[in-house]
Amino acid sequence: MEAVRMIKIGLVQSRATVEPEDNIRRTMAAIRAVAARGAQIVSTQELFCSRYFCQHEDARYFDLAEPIPGPTTKKLQDLARELQVVIVGSLFEERAAGLYHNTAVIIDADGALLGTYRKMHIPDDPGFSEKYYFAPGDQGFRVWNTRYARLGVLVCWDQWFPEAARLTAMQGAEILFYPTAIGWLPGERDEGGLKFLDAWRTIQRSHAIANGCYVAAVNRVGREEGGEASGFIDFWGGSFVADPLGQVVAEASMDDEQSLIASIDLGQITTARIEWPFFRDRRIDAYHGLTQRLLDQRPSRVDAGVRDPSSPTD
């Protein structure tokens, strides 16, 4: 029904070493390789320059941060311009003295830095001490018109929040990119850990379905030691692309480095949304409760015509 609009996207899933220069060099080589295979938009995994240092709290790791624009941004811009590809790169941003963010840079195919997305939802769980390192994003949810598609970028923990995907899709994102660092703590893989991986895939596939758009999740892979206190994390790889019906159309290994390429048809977005017109039917008159922490109190206001959803019982 809709015109076909094919593009190729590339997802660089890699194993990080303790040497940032090594990680940057290998990731840039991988971007070059997927571009040679036709990828037009390429995303790195979350914090691709380093190991996942958030396994424990150590002030020395702030040395890994850099300003944006800065040296790594510049390298990615030069590479994007040379290859004529759009690059989504996930960096550890030093914004000011003592103020750091988990930030993605969005670089157009001519090398222009279109902007940044600062991770809005920051986790803090055993082995994932991100609240220590990163201030929550203060730019909200965003999209960018790149040469090849209109992109939304969200980062890792954001993927568990339907609100983030919705607010990004509502701005016209055709693809939601999720640079990610997720894996199993010691013992988890054998203790039902495949359920976690399945939940991770399911929630992101659901964002594709609910919003009739593509989703691309780019995870790191391999074991990273976290020191005696926290053990290690086995990052589970499994980077994937889901289409607007939530079908996985490309998927990477759970065990190895892999640069995944997916050919996707952006025309399917319109087709899916005409088939399932969720945007037509959203009850925006009844959603104001979503800006509350919980609806455990009597209503403070009632919108005309709709009983306030915070009313707990009949």
Place this chain on the structure above:
Amino acid sequence: MEAVRMIKIGLVQSRATVEPEDNIRRTMAAIRAVAARGAQIVSTQELFCSRYFCQHEDARYFDLAEPIPGPTTKKLQDLARELQVVIVGSLFEERAAGLYHNTAVIIDADGALLGTYRKMHIPDDPGFSEKYYFAPGDQGFRVWNTRYARLGVLVCWDQWFPEAARLTAMQGAEILFYPTAIGWLPGERDEGGLKFLDAWRTIQRSHAIANGCYVAAVNRVGREEGGEASGFIDFWGGSFVADPLGQVVAEASMDDEQSLIASIDLGQITTARIEWPFFRDRRIDAYHGLTQRLLDQRPSRVDAGVRDPSSPTD
């Protein structure tokens, strides 16, 4: 970590005939049977009293509607009291002359009518002409404290909207029940129709994950002829229960009537939410855009500290 709190829920998936009395009689017999097997909360499928008349627009079908409370509500109340079970029943409500809703009744185990949920999101697609029959709900999203659990009830098309699940879970729902009528139009099953079924399962499983609660979807089954204009719908059954990690813990046939029973541990809700504390980290300062139809315009207001998400580009 949390105390185990086991309950049994029952889902009555049936094949509707053209005789409402027959459907009511058989559904009540099925409720009696699952109660005998230990079910404490039982849900019917959507509009269980009749065939899915919304396949086309015909004013004669309004004769199927009845007031709430009314004769069928009364029968369900009497049955709930006799069996000491909670019943969620999906009915065609005549609210006033010319004003109809697609409404669920929530009946406690002592037979008390706790309240109603009027379907908020109303579909209108070929074969599903619900906007002709049903006014959109005007009560918002709701929960009820029943004898055995705190329930949220949503209906069919609601299941595609993460906002509905979230607003119900935010009121403390431990289980989200979705009475449903979904299936394939002629030809769809063979033309990739399993993707639709998979999307339907996936989006509902995602609500369980995002909200750390149980989800129970109760669908009808079997072919219903819709007349020469619309052909038929093959309702795909497949009623299921998902746990707070989104795992399907019980699932019914795609081809036959089946009363499904699932033993679920409500203690898992707290366990899942401590493991994945999404409610802690929701960015309620940045969600106000969710009450917009689309974020395709420049911002009209900016919340303090957070750039308005409706700003389309950098």
